[in-house]
């Protein structure tokens with residue numbers, strides 16, 4: 001690891017774009033079947049298949065001593081009354097934490113554990129959110145501009161999407177009377 005040389009990446013705080021861009025992953029609505037609770041709204045919106053979010057991963061070895069880091073951009077919008085959001089994941093090594101620093105926009109960071117704990121934090125420019133070991137995490141854009149944030153986590157943490165894909169999150173964030181509102185997920189476990 002001592003052979004790995006220090007380097008800079010430059011981030012545009014407004015757009016979240018990294019230079020060099022590293023590995024850019026874009027997720028469109030078509031990549032998120034079964035993620036949003038209103039399937040009729042999902043099907044109707046698939047005519048446009050909008051981009052929901054994307055993230056720029058700095059290329060780092062997937063090893064314990066390293067730190068993966070990336071920027072994410074979640075676009076504003078809704079599927080039915082549910083805001084655009086990330087898929088969400090546990091880490092493949094579940095006992096590894098993560099930090100998010102928000103640069104732009106308004107978000108909700110939804111977190112849960114397999115034991116049943118649940119927590120939501122606000123994301124706003126300057127917020128530094130700590131996602132402890134064992135907490136699944138998803139980010140939701142509840143504002144009208146892109147939600148842009150930086151994330152950093154242990155090099156070998158990896159992503160476990162399966163648990164969330166099978167069961168979902170315990171709660172959803174929907175718009176009700178123009179206000180982001182947390183409700184029980186009617187489809188949890190189905």
Ligand code: M6P
Pocket residue numbers: 055070071072086087088089098137138151159
């Ligand atoms: C953040 C980090 C990444 C994650 C990305 C998108 O940038 O947590 O590790 O990949 O958000 O979230 P997801 O992997 O759940 O689609």
Ligand code: ZN
Pocket residue numbers: 089090091098137153
């Ligand atoms: Zn993570």
